[in-house]
Amino acid sequence: MTGAYPDPRRVGTEIALARGLEAGGYYNTAKLLWALAYSDEIRRSEIEGVPKGEATLVQGLKALQKELEQSGAPARALDYLKRGLQGVEQRGELGWHDSGDLAVCRSCGTLMIAAIPDRCPGCGAWKLTFRVFLPVHFLEPLEPETALKWLKATPKILGELMAGLDAASISAPPAPGEWSMREAMHHFLLTEGLLSGRVRQLLEEDRPRLVGVSAWAAEPEDSPAEEMLARFRDSRRETVDRLAELNAEQWMRVGDHDEFGPVTLLQQASYFARHDHSHLAQVEAIRRAITG
DSSP states (O other), X not given: OOOSOOOHHHHHHHHHHHHHHHHTTOHHHHHHHHHHHHHHHHHXXXXXXXOOSHHHHHHHHHHHHHHXXXXXXXXXXXXXXXXXXXXXXXXXXXXXXXXXXXXXXXXXXXXXXXXXXXXXXXXXXXXXXXXXXXXXXXXXXOOHHHHHHHHHHHHHHHHHHHTTOOHHHHHOOSSTTSOOHHHHHHHHHHHHHHHHHHHHHHHHSSSOEEOOOOGGGSOOOOSOHHHHHHHHHHHHHHHHHHHHTOOHHHHTOEEEETTTEEEEHHHHHHHHHHHHHHHHHHHHHHHHHHHX
C-alpha cells in the first residue's frame, strides 16, 4: 500500500477503532484496522529511514531510554532496555535467560516481562488474554504443508536466479560491503546445515539445547556457487523428505533455543522457510544490480 505520508495520529485512531470493533464482535473489520495501523507505521519508518549499524542503533536506543525514563515507564522495561542496549554496544544479542517471555494484556495494556502470570495485575484479565511477542516473526508457525512447500521450492528458485550468470558476475558484490550472489548462496548453505541439524536434534533427543548461531557472520567459503547450490539442494531434499514423514505429535516436539527459548520443530521449520524468503528477495536485488 502506498500513498501520502501517514499521519502518526491516525495510528492511535485505527487501534482504538480496532479494539472497539473486536469488543462488538466485528472481527474481520477489526483486522483491517490493525493491518492499517501496522502498514502506517512500516511506511512511516521507511520514509523517515530505518536506523542501521550499531552506532546509529545505540544512539537511537539511548534517546528512547531517556524518553521512557522521563515518562515513567515500568522499571522492568527500563532494565530490559538497558541490558539490550549493552548487548548492542558489545555486538552480542540477549540470551533467553536475559529476556524470557514478553507480553501485553489486550484488555488494559499492562506489559509483562520474563513470565506471564495467570491473571493480569492491571485488570485481572486471564492469562490467555495476553498477546505474546516472539523474538522474530519468522517463528510464527506455518501449517506444516506450507512450510514444506516453500522449503522444497527454495533450491529451484535459487537455481533460476543464478542461471545465465558467469562466475565473475556471481562473485561480484553490487556495491562495496554488500554480499555477492556467491556469498548469499554460502549463507543459504550454512542455514540449511542449521535446519537439518536442528531437525535431527529435535527428533532424536529429549528437549535438546539448540545453540544460537550467527550464520551471517561466518567466514566466506571459496567453493564455486554452483557447487554450494548442489550441496544445498541435496541437503534440503533430505531435510524435506524427513519432515514430510512426521505426524502431528512430532511437529510439536520442543527444544530450548539459547536466544528464543522453547521452540517447536514446526516453529523451526517455519523460521527457516520465512528466512529463505527474506534472502531470496535479497538475491533478486543482487541479480538486478549486477545485470543492470
